[in-house]
Amino acid sequence: MIAGAALGLLQVFVVAAGAPLLVGVLRTLKARLVGRRGPSPWQPYADLRKLLGKDAVVSETTSWIFRVTPYVLTASMLVTALVIPVLVTRPPLGFAGNIVLLMYLFLLGTFFLALAGLDAGSAFGGMGSSREVAVAALAEPTVILAVFALALRAGTINLGGVVERVEAEPWLAVNPAHLLAFAAFFIVMLAETGRLPVDNPATHLELTMIHEAMVLEYSGRYLALVEWAAAMKLFLFLTLLANLFFPWGVTHLAEPVPVALGLLALVGKLAVLTTLLALVETSVAKLRLFRVPELLAGSFALAILSVMAVFLLR
């Protein structure tokens, strides 16, 4: 019980503390890839600290929804950190709802953030909200199907169970179903975390933004929470990709040494995925907004193929 609680805290800590670094590294890498020196990987921490020291300016049009949303968003990410196998295969809240819960926890955050975008009554917020929910709604089927393809093999929708199963049968990882599901999930990750080619996290143009447009009104500590939650979302999605498809290193033992090794393995896998993400982001342009559904439809097709492959190859 106590070990479980400690592990839970550790997982939350790794996600919460590691997320800004991940974003920082990604930014630095992207800058280097285009020939700039770029910010230090530690920059997001400085940004967050600075934001905490700032006052908040809140639109007088807004309601309590606007003020509560950063907390709900953060909470949904923190809970997600307890649900998915970050370091150990059986995380503390792994039993609470499995894969389906995961999907709905992300939706919970999206729901409130989209409402907050509408709350100030500015066109930009509405624009961001409407685009964000469109992308989220269309990405949803792919998430569940891609993970379903994995669950089919494992005989469980418990994420930890999936990880253990793939760990036990390494050849599964080169299975076509597995690879297709990975591709589908990767595309969905790009969409859900607002990366190129779906959304441009570095853009300065209100009219093209998705995530940024929704948070245009936030300032001070609220902004810090929203940015932090966004970083955690990226961290969690990459961790899911890393651990579901390449589960090696994730331990089922709640002991210090395996957990430490698990952490090391995670760092390694995230480093590879982050580099991959940076390469993808620097080699593509942002899609025209209404090409995004086509991309998502493509990822959905991949996911369906992956499920079919499981049926046909069993």
Add this chain to the structure above:
Amino acid sequence: MARLGYALAAVLGLAAVGGGAAGMLGREWTLAVPWLVPLGGLELALDPLGGFFLALVGAAAVPASIYAIGAAGGAARGVGAYLVFVAAMCAVPLAANVMTFALAWELMSLASYFLVLHERERPESVQAAWAYAVMTHVGLACLLGGMLLLSAWTGSVRFADWRAGAPLLAAGARDLAFALLALGFAGKAGVIPLHIWLPLAHPAAPSHVSALMSGVMIKLGVYGLMRAGVDWLGGGPAWWGTALLLAGVVSAVVGVLYALVEHDLKRLLAFHSIENVGIILMGLGAGMLYRQAGLGGLALLGLVAALYHTANHAAFKGLLFLAAGAVVHATGTRDVERLGGLIKRMPWTAACFLVGAAAISALPPLNGFVSEWLTFVALLQNTQIAAPPLNLVFALGIAGLALTSGLAMACFVKAFGITFLALPRSDAAAGAREAGPAMRAGMALLVAACVALGLGPTVVLPRLAAVAAPLAGAGAPARPALGDWLTVQLSGDFASLSPLAIAAALTLGLAAPLVALRLAGASRRRRLYETWGCGRMLQTARMEYTATAFANPFKRVFDFFYRPAKRLDIEFHPESRLFVERIEYANPTRSIFEDWLYRPVLAGLHAAARSVRPIQSGSANLYLAYILVALIVLLVFA
């Protein structure tokens, strides 16, 4: 006087809850008065399935009636019909023979028909009532047709005898009976494409009636499907389940797609009822498929998911209709484009609507999440059926359900965001006042139900399992192992659920950043200033996102479905097209079902009607009378 009537309805509801609960717990009860009605007499019977639906009717009637006490404000119009409506709905799940059922069913339809006609001064209401009457009676004709066939083949009008007689029938006969009954019940449930009346009728009625119509009346269609498909006819071959599952997917996706582009608040909710019936049918269809495959445990899971979602939908849809009714009451409009900013003027209603919106969007830890989770888990285990085509159907169901929940979330962001947030878009919205105490009490009861059903699956599930167990067929455990008080454990290690743990974790998660901010010494000052407007002055409602705009991305993505008809009218200066004097733009969507199904059918009917002009008076009520007479004649001759 009217208040007394609604209070009476509430008491009736309470009694129904008590009776229904007793039935669910296994108390059997019958009442037969052979002389009261011709053709078999009045016969009522209580069993677990009937008990569940009786309790559901009662549980929905209580808050709706309390709300009505406030909403009707003493106006007597409709109270009688309302009482009849509630009583008839209580009788439907208890009916034990054809005549009793037909009476209760028709009474329910007639009472609701008059309630739909509540504002009979408005032409839309009359039109809605007409469509409703026609569809209801076409459905009733199907139902009676199926029932008469069954009566003829089994030689009894008592439902109890059918249960024993059905297995002896030829497969083709069973298929025909099922098809007729399923059509009739699906029409009542609002399954696509028989939904056409639903978005017209539900919004036209007063909101407490809408709540009941959406919350429970259409569920009696689901009841019928369960009763007929599984109880009487024993689940049937795989195509029954497949058909229901696919009808569920289509209803869910199409329902939510229509809801997305709707900006009449109550119509939007009505379309969501279609969506949710679809989700229920997915569970039911999966249950029937598993039953057919001999997987009793999974069949039980599917049926339980359907029942759970039935109860949940009654709670959150009732809540949403009541809250929407409060909005209409306060502003006089159902058009979302004329609302806005109500969260500041109607904080209680807004909070209630938000809970309902979160619940229907299946956000954890509220009740919608639990039943959608159950449905997912039921669908996901299809690998145990080794038939690739069926697996594909299930995969479609999974994808459809995921898409539906995403779209529903989007739609309720729109519904809540545009209605309640930002600035009011009309004077009516700007002058809105909070609903009265009775209305708030009605809503609060349903909020409590949403929360309780969300947090309590470990308590609720065993009860529902007991209701569904007799229907699940061979191999269904009488008392399935469902885990402990904290966690629902399904199919061994396949899946587990604990809303309590989620709720606790979310609470901690909410507290954590608060504490962290305090520890980090974050600034706690907050300054109010205008919305950032790029340095421009004057923020007006004209600059806010509208519901139409919010749905625009979907309109573009699904344009093959909506088939939007863009129209741009520009008036130019007579001498130069470069000076524009007026621009008007419209981009309405079109309904595939109306254009491609109903319009041709209606055209045919009109042609036929022209030849029988002499008996045609144009009064909807008279048509009703014709239909009734025809049915009774049919019955008598059977």
Add this chain to the structure above:
Amino acid sequence: MEAGATDVAAGAPGTVEARLPAWHLPTLADRLAGAGASCQFVAAADARATTGVFALTYVFAPPTLRPAAIVRVAVPGAEARIPSLATRSFAASRFEREIHDLFGLVPVGHPDLRRLALHQFWPAGYWPLRRDVAPRDDFADEGQPFPFRRVEGEGLFEITVGPVHAGIIEPGHFRFSVEGETIVNLETRLGFVHKGTEKLFETLPLERAPELAERVSGDTSAGHALALCQALEALAGCAVPSRAAWLRVVLLELERLYNHVADVGMIINDTGFAFGHAHCFRIREELLRLNERVSGHRLLRGAILPGGVAGPVERAGLPEVAAVVERLVAEFGEIAQLSLDNTTVLERLQGTGRLTLRTARELGVVGLVGRASGIDADARRDAPFAAYDALGVRAVVYDGGDVLARTLVRIDEAREAARLIRAVAGHLPDGPTRAPLPPFDAGAEGFGLVEAWRGPVWYWAVAEGATRLARVKVVDPSFRNWPALEYAVLKNIVPDFPLCNKSFNLSYAGNDL
């Protein structure tokens, strides 16, 4: 120059001129339109103190600006009304609105007299460009709304952007009427950086005039300075030494080059392809440093003066400069090619923000934007100035009218600029670089026309005394092209607007003056 032909470009003698009563204007405009000449330029001057009239000058010409007719109209001071050409020529309608704002002359029959340069809160009856105007300070900006056109329709609303934008760009206000993402109507509201520049030319000492011209639109310093100098030289009858004329070409092409490189970078950046942006900006920075070496200023300021050129450019080692330019342009070409080879980038540019040839012609679009829509006009070739006559310019014309076409025009023009600089470096004549500017005769006037990187920049100057100017009219190509943006974005989606806007890259300062 053939006799009788007008050459407003060089401000040379031999213009076809006419003086007309005001009410003959529409008839004349119709007749000229039949011959393919449309209104290119309108300027008013307040001459009431001397002759008792408002003097209006119209230039009618085909898009290639040659041949042209200059028409002068005198409007009695007390009457202050002119017949409007608005429904005949869209370009004229804009000039008339401006004149209405600043001079208080009413164009009779104009369908749209909403304010242009002065915002709603400016007091009524205050016409700052009249010479007898008294300074005022009763300005209270209380957010008086501009009467935007309201688009009717259910669910339609307005997205308002600006004046303070999210990016690092100049201030302007865009009002989109949209149904969600599709742009149904766009209206631009400019004038935010209206500073009163034209009036400032009247009070500033003459030797500071080029300095002011360089600051009309910061990215077109050389273009504006050159146009002003040409106007003053024409006005004073000053012949520019040929070495100076050739060096002016180098300065103007250097300006074209760094702007085109930056624009292509910004367009690519708006597609989200950071790689192309970073490298274009690296090349731009090197070009700006080259500018500093050549002219002593990164934005080429201070090099072009009336009568010639001055500063380091006199001694610049042009062959070396040309070599650097060629290397950078080659690199730029490679980056541009790499970016356009990326299908995700190309896909964003193709078909976006299409301005059809028909609309472009009707709106009287000029310069780069016009060439991308198929209007084959380039003043460097058609009405040559400086040393372009001897160099032979190849005008770059595409007919797509979309963002891609505007990008390709820039890429090709950058190559052409490198070629021109190389050509100048090879044939630069010796001799002085500056001639003295003779004193002006009161009432003398002169045109200056330069094809700057955006398009033709017009200056029209009237002398008041030996070293004083009575009136300077500046027309930046942006003034002509802004309305075209409103048409190009129609039916596009909101998130593609920034891309369309970047591909036009019009000057707010040059428009607002």
Add this chain to the structure above:
Amino acid sequence: MLRQLRLALQTGIVAEPAPRTSELERVGERLRTDILRRFGRSLHIRQVDAGSCNGCELEITGLTGPHWDLERFGLHFVASPRHADCLLVTGPVTRNMAEALRRTWDATPDPKFVIAVGDCGRDGGIFRDAYAVVGGVERVVPVDAVIPGCPPSPAALLAGLLDAIGRLG
């Protein structure tokens, strides 16, 4: 992709070293006190053109290019004044922009500071006496520092910014 990587490797990183001296003119004492501490490692800048000729903007945009790359110092341009710590204002402030500038300043959360850029931003420059110009930035919002120049070069801008947050030399 490969061509892209090859080009990246060929050009390498062209970033210039951090400048050592600046021409920043401080106005008042605020910049020497609490601001240094807060923004030393992270400064988010909202640029406002209140009437400039676009010359200053041209050079400010240059800061984001690979040569100057202000992000490596933790400086960043943001889209909304809500996210900003510093307003980088170019002038001369025109009558038509004065109110918008004031509102932008109001919309920015405290603590914040304002840097006026360019000779026009300082006192109106050559446009000082024009009829539609209010004057330098300080006529409309409180200014904490001025980076002079017409326009200031990216080096001067970067030096000024770093100087303002106490990170010079």
